[in-house]
Amino acid sequence: MATDTEQRSDHDLMLAVRHGELDALGELFERHHSRLFGFLAQLTGQPAVAEDLAQTVFQRMLKYRHTYRDDGRFTAWMYHLARRCAADHFRKTGAAPRATDPGVLDELADESPHAGHQAASRDDRALLQTALNQLDRDDREVLLLSRFEELSFAEIAHLLECSVGAAKVRAHRALGELRTVYFQLLKSR
Amino acid sequence: MNCETAAALLPELIDARTDAAAHVEVRQHLAHCPHCQREFSDLRRTLAALEEAAPLPSSALRRNFYAMLEEEKHSAASAAVARPRSIFSSRWGWLLAPALAAITLLAGFQLGARFGTTPPATAPVVTDDATRRELAALRQQVGQMSQLVGYSLLQQQQGPANERLREVLVAAQAEKPGAKILDELIVALAFDPSANIRLRALEALYAHSDNAAVRAGVVAALPREQNPLVQLELIDFVATAREREAAPLLERMSREDSLDQSVRAAARRALAQL
Numbered sequence: 009m010a011t012d013t014e015q016r017s018d019h020d021l022m023l024a025v026r027h028g029e030l031d032a033l034g035e036l037f038e039r040h041h042s043r044l045f046g047f048l049a050q051l052t053g054q055p056a057v058a059e060d061l062a063q064t065v066f067q068r069m070l071k072y073r074h075t076y077r078d079d080g081r082f083t084a085w086m087y088h089l090a091r092r093c094a095a096d097h098f099r100k101t102g103a104a105p106r107a108t109d110p111g112v113l114d115e116l117a118d119e120s121p122h123a124g125h126q127a128a129s130r131d132d133r134a135l136l137q138t139a140l141n142q143l144d145r146d147d148r149e150v151l152l153l154s155r156f157e158e159l160s161f162a163e164i165a166h167l168l169e170c171s172v173g174a175a176k177v178r179a180h181r182a183l184g185e186l187r188t189v190y191f192q193l194l195k196s197r
Numbered sequence: 198m199n200c201e202t203a204a205a206l207l208p209e210l211i212d213a214r215t216d217a218a219a220h221v222e223v224r225q226h227l228a229h230c231p232h233c234q235r236e237f238s239d240l241r242r243t244l245a246a247l248e249e250a251a252p253l254p255s256s257a258l259r260r261n262f263y264a265m266l267e268e269e270k271h272s273a274a275s276a277a278v279a280r281p282r283s284i285f286s287s288r289w290g291w292l293l294a295p296a297l298a299a300i301t302l303l304a305g306f307q308l309g310a311r312f313g314t315t316p317p318a319t320a321p322v323v324t325d326d327a328t329r330r331e332l333a334a335l336r337q338q339v340g341q342m343s344q345l346v347g348y349s350l351l352q353q354q355q356g357p358a359n360e361r362l363r364e365v366l367v368a369a370q371a372e373k374p375g376a377k378i379l380d381e382l383i384v385a386l387a388f389d390p391s392a393n394i395r396l397r398a399l400e401a402l403y404a405h406s407d408n409a410a411v412r413a414g415v416v417a418a419l420p421r422e423q424n425p426l427v428q429l430e431l432i433d434f435v436a437t438a439r440e441r442e443a444a445p446l447l448e449r450m451s452r453e454d455s456l457d458q459s460v461r462a463a464a465r466r467a468l469a470q471l
């Protein structure tokens with residue numbers, strides 16, 4: 009029964025999808041789409057693009073469901089697909105992320121039912137995104153991946169094809185860089 | 198330990214995945230060094246800002262996802278090797294599904310009020326007489342079909358009583374049910390294989406049609422719904438709630454040849470009401 013999905017782990021749900029129970033993907037969408045979208049929006053700096061990419065990630069989960077492994081971890085696989093989608097996007101557009109129009113972020117946030125997220129002013133959000141955009145794409149990516157503490161550094165290292173130690177150093181260095189740029193922007197405004 | 202060495206390790210201290218017992222010397226230095234404390238608090242503020250700045254998706258993402266999922270299910274089904282032709286694939290298929298749902302309704306729950314003359318107390322008044330007449334006509338058709346189908350199919354459909362949903366439905370009657378309860382109802386509306394349960398979930402959601410998340414959930418369920426009876430109820434909901442987000446979808450449905458004629462007509466009428 010579909011209402012049993014609440015007790016099922018992400019992994020079990022994805023295995024069910026693999027075995028043809030496509031509706032199980034709906035529960036996975038409900039659990040993860042917000043964070044996935046947040047990751048893609050901050051990585052690209054373009055919420056509209058991020059919505060398309062997030063949709064593509066879920067599409068690929070269906071398309072490649074047979075490649076999901078018995079010993080897999082769903083979130084790691086999701087971010088693996090997300091990185092690939094984002095890389096495709098960057099390759100196609102050759103785009104560095106643009107400075108985000110604060111109005112866009114505000115509009116998106118206003119549609120959300122979670123009022124808590126609106127605590128930060130639109131200026132603060134735009135400023136942080138501007139700071140993020142100034143980081144190298146690789147640094148931004150490792151920082152955003154590590155921000156999701158649902159991924160272990162072993163998983164991040166696997167995604168980035170580097171050692172665990174290197175993943176840690178890169179993520180922590182990127183945070184330090186973001187802090188520098190962010191506080192410069194804060195002071196100069 | 199000097200400040201430079203300590204500062205390089207501060208991001209690691211902030212990380213929740215770092216062992217609390219690790220980097221004792223850095224922690225000791227931090228406890229006594231105002232300079233590093235400031236640096237530490239700046240990092241913390243940066244991380245919090247990063248979290249705060251993550252935008253949330255618009256409701257279009259959910260809508261598009263369920264439309265995509267539905268499409269994928271259809272192509273997966275048509276790609277499957279020739280299955281034995283079931284009674285459901287006949288031209289009566291669309292009628293049979295609601296027939297079974299309706300029989301279950303009449304047997305198990307007193308949902309009659311939704312279709313009868315008295316609207317349920319929790320729901321906004323359904324003003325559209327034409328819709329109600331149509332539902333009554335559909336119900337009659339359904340009744341005739343049920344005699345044709347017999348009760349053996351019904352047995353298969355009913356399955357074990359859904360205790361969990363019953364609890365949710367009771368909880369939903371509270372003055373202010375939590376977001377989790379509403380989420381469960383939305384999930385049931387979108388996923389439950391039983392049309393009966395989907396109708397029950399929708400009925401419970403009526404009382405919360407002023408909640409934007411509830412309306413978005415109902416709009417998301419609409420394109421996935423295959424059962425004409427439930428489709429009519431969903432359209433009724435968005436029309437009553439005046440959910441303008443549903444306009445493009447209703448527009449499409451009103452022109453969609455594969456949909457039942459009464460559903461197309463209801464979509465057209467709902468568009469006028471938005």
Ligand SMILES: [Zn+2]
Pocket residue numbers: 199200201203226230231232233234
């Ligand atoms: Zn110091």
